[in-house]
Amino acid sequence: MTVTILLFANHRELANAASVELELSADANVREAVDRLRSLPGLACLPAEPTVAVNREYASLERDLNPGDEIALIPAVAGG
Amino acid sequence: MTVTILLFANHRELANAASVELELSADANVREAVDRLRSLPGLACLPAEPTVAVNREYASLERDLNPGDEIALIPAVAGG
Amino acid sequence: MSPAVDAGGARVIGRMSEDPIRLDDLLGAGSSADGAVTVFVGRVRDQNRGRPVVRLHYEAYGKMAERELAAILEETVGRWTLSHLEAVHRTGTLELGELSVAIVVAAPHRATAYEASRHVIEEIKRRLPIWKREEYADGEVEWVGPAPSEA
Amino acid sequence: MSPAVDAGGARVIGRMSEDPIRLDDLLGAGSSADGAVTVFVGRVRDQNRGRPVVRLHYEAYGKMAERELAAILEETVGRWTLSHLEAVHRTGTLELGELSVAIVVAAPHRATAYEASRHVIEEIKRRLPIWKREEYADGEVEWVGPAPSEA
Numbered sequence: 001m002t003v004t005i006l007l008f009a010n011h012r013e014l015a016n017a018a019s020v021e022l023e024l025s026a027d028a029n030v031r032e033a034v035d036r037l038r039s040l041p042g043l044a045c046l047p048a049e050p051t052v053a054v055n056r057e058y059a060s061l062e063r064d065l066n067p068g069d070e071i072a073l074i075p076a077v078a079g080g
Numbered sequence: 081m082t083v084t085i086l087l088f089a090n091h092r093e094l095a096n097a098a099s100v101e102l103e104l105s106a107d108a109n110v111r112e113a114v115d116r117l118r119s120l121p122g123l124a125c126l127p128a129e130p131t132v133a134v135n136r137e138y139a140s141l142e143r144d145l146n147p148g149d150e151i152a153l154i155p156a157v158a159g160g
Numbered sequence: 161m162s163p164a165v166d167a168g169g170a171r172v173i174g175r176m177s178e179d180p181i182r183l184d185d186l187l188g189a190g191s192s193a194d195g196a197v198t199v200f201v202g203r204v205r206d207q208n209r210g211r212p213v214v215r216l217h218y219e220a221y222g223k224m225a226e227r228e229l230a231a232i233l234e235e236t237v238g239r240w241t242l243s244h245l246e247a248v249h250r251t252g253t254l255e256l257g258e259l260s261v262a263i264v265v266a267a268p269h270r271a272t273a274y275e276a277s278r279h280v281i282e283e284i285k286r287r288l289p290i291w292k293r294e295e296y297a298d299g300e301v302e303w304v305g306p307a308p309s310e311a
Numbered sequence: 312m313s314p315a316v317d318a319g320g321a322r323v324i325g326r327m328s329e330d331p332i333r334l335d336d337l338l339g340a341g342s343s344a345d346g347a348v349t350v351f352v353g354r355v356r357d358q359n360r361g362r363p364v365v366r367l368h369y370e371a372y373g374k375m376a377e378r379e380l381a382a383i384l385e386e387t388v389g390r391w392t393l394s395h396l397e398a399v400h401r402t403g404t405l406e407l408g409e410l411s412v413a414i415v416v417a418a419p420h421r422a423t424a425y426e427a428s429r430h431v432i433e434e435i436k437r438r439l440p441i442w443k444r445e446e447y448a449d450g451e452v453e454w455v456g457p458a459p460s461e462a
Contacts, residue, residue, distance in 0.1 A: 007441035008372055009454045012360035053440070072372055074440055077456040088221055089303045097203035133289070136224035152221055152288055157305040183334075198420065198428075270351070274429050277349075281421060282391035 001026055003033060009075045014042035024065065030054060031061040033071055036059035051076060081106055081147035083113060089155045094122035097146040104145065110134060115152055131156060168222055170237045173246040174229035179197070181248050181259040182191065186299035194243050198277040202261040204254045212225060212297040218251045223290035230281040240276040242267050247280055260292075261297070321388045324397040325380035327373055332399050332410040345394050347421035349428040353412040355405045359455070363448040369402045369411065376400070383434040391405055391427040393418050400441060411443075436462035 005020045012018050022036055029077050030052050030068040052059055058074075065071070085100045090134040093097050102116055112133050117123050132139055140155075145151070183199070204216050233245050244266035254260060263280050267273040291305040341394040347447035355367050359426070382397050405411060414431050442456040 006372065008440065009370055009456060012370075034333055037426070052405065053372070056372075056378050058438075072375065072440070074372075075454065075456060077442060077454040086221065087303060088289065089219055089293070092219075131223055133221070136221075136227050138287075152224065152289065153293065154221075155303065155305060157291060157303040168405040195354055197350075197352040197354065199348075199352075201348040201426070202421070203346055203348065203349075205346040205419070268356070268430060270353070273351070274425065278425050 002030070003028075003065055003067070003069045003071055003076070004031060005037060006070065006072040008073070009044065009077060011043065011046075011073050011075050012049070016042065023065055028065050030059060030063045030065060030071060033065065034073070035043070039075070047076065048072070081108070081145070083108075083145055083147070083149045083151055085117060085145060086141065087112060087149065088153070089157060091123065091126075091153050091155050094121055096122065108145050109141070109145045110139060110145060113145065114141065114153070117153070126153070130154070139147040165241070169188045170242050171246075172233045172237055174226065174233045175231070175248045176220060176225050176251055177248050178250070178252045180271055181250060181262045183259070183262065186246055186262055186264045187246070188204050194266040195268055195271040197264065197266045198270075198273040200261075200263040200277050201259050202281070204256050204260055208296075208302075211259045211300075213256065213294050214297050215295040216256075217293045218252045218291065219291050220249075220251045222238050222251070225288050225290055228289070229284065230286050232280060232287065235283075236276050236280055239279075240267065240272045242272065242276055245276065245280070247284065249284065249288065251290070285303075321393050322395045322397075322441050323358065323384045323388055325377065325384045326399045326402055327371060327376050327380070328399050329403045332401060332413045334413065336415055337397055338401070339416045345417040346419055347424040348415065348417045349421075349424040351412075351414040351432055352410050353432070355407050355409050355411055357407045358383050359445055359447075359453075360412070362451075365448050366404070367405045367407075367448040368444045369400075370442050370444065371400075371402045375404070376439050376441055379438050380435070381441065383431060383438065386434075387427050387431050390430075391418065391423045393423065393427055396427065396431070398435065400435065400439065402441070 001024055003022055003024060005022060007015050007018055015060060022033055024033060034050060038046055052062055053072040055070050081104055083102055083104060085102060087095050087098055102113055104113060114130060118126055133152040133154060134143055137149050205211055229247060233247060237245050242265060246264045249261045263277050265273045265277045286306055288306060291303050294302050294304060360365055370386060380398060382399060388396050395438045397415045400412045414428050416424045437457055439457060442454050445453050445455060
């Protein structure tokens with residue numbers, strides 16, 4: 001299935017992209033999508049447990065994905 | 081000595097006066113001044129321990145008075 | 161009637177006012193070093209404990225009120241790191257909905273701005289010798305004044 | 312971009328805005344039954360942790376930010392008795408001193424007005440997917456974003 005991953009702030013700058021489309025197996029969860037992202041240039045150093053949202057809601061890395069899901073990586077940066 | 085007692089809010093209405101001048105003995109304290117006020121029409125029911133200020137500062141009833149002191153009775157009413 | 165006190169570089173203003181309080185005159189407080197500004201406004205309510213209020217008058221022991229307000233503000237800038245602290249309390253006859261008190265705090269951080277603002281209004285309510293004469297729709301009158309604790 | 316939600320009679324408005332925040336548009340909130348109004352304003356500071364800031368840009372995950380903001384406001388009116396709750400957060404490039412966020416709460420009593428306001432800003436800082444890109448005088452850049460706890 002195809003999912004979209006949105007990138008923001010330092011992630012967006014590091015990857016030089018605001019979004020990425022990934023092709024995943026039908027039973028993939030969020031963690032597998034994030035692991036795939038680590039192969040992208042600039043994103044090798046993503047934290048082991050990044051904060052994520054699925055379809056505009058904070059979600060667990062164990063959440064199962066559905067085709068067309070909109071995943072967002074929420075960068076952990078200094079608080080303001 | 082002569083002191084001035086200022087009356088506010090319900091005290092002022094009860095006494096029908098915004099201030100009262102009292103002639104007191106030279107060693108009088110605030111409590112004696114307040115006791116004298118009770119003889120005025122409308123002020124017989126002043127509480128035993130009213131809140132007072134002397135010369136624009138909250139003060140104890142035991143505070144000794146000096147000639148010309150400005151005493152204020154601070155009415156205890158419902159809080160707002 | 162507009163004492164301005166400088167305490168540790170902070171701009172501190174306390175006022176008793178017979179004229180309406182205009183928020184526009186109070187905002188723009190502090191400098192661009194201040195990340196947080198809180199404004200508290202007390203307004204004349206149209207009822208008190210369920211009784212409709214039709215008219216309202218604030219009577220103050222004016223000179224003591226000014227003195228206490230200045231003391232509250234000085235204590236507050238001494239306790240928190242603030243760059244601007246301003247408080248105005250109305251006296252006289254107010255219409256329903258008019259502002260009775262306004263407090264503006266500018267501070268580098270928001271925790272400070274909230275805490276200092278809350279402290280000032282609690283101390284004002286506790287210590288300022290100001291009494292409110294409320295006239296109700298049923299013709300009765302009640303005096304409301306400073307109280308040790310009230311929310 | 313201006314979702315207005317009615318929850319238990321309260322007027323609730325949450326907005327993300329690319330345009331400057333004007334306080335005059337936010338005040339006058341609530342009815343004359345509301346004795347207390349608090350306004351919190353966050354402003355762009357000219358420094359962060361001692362480093363002079365020269366430019367600043369807010370980047371948001373806009374649709375999620377709107378959703379989270381609406382959720383925060385709904386939770387807040389559900390927990391406190393409020394008659395008016397409004398919050399606006401800026402996005403885009405801001406000048407030093409410009410307002411980044413504003414929260415207006417009108418409530419019958421002041422304790423409520425303070426607590427609800429503080430709750431909203433803490434939740435905004437914790438949950439809203441908005442990141443601030445700070446450019447410093449020395450040419451360096453830092454991203455600042457939502458954080459579990461911050462004062």
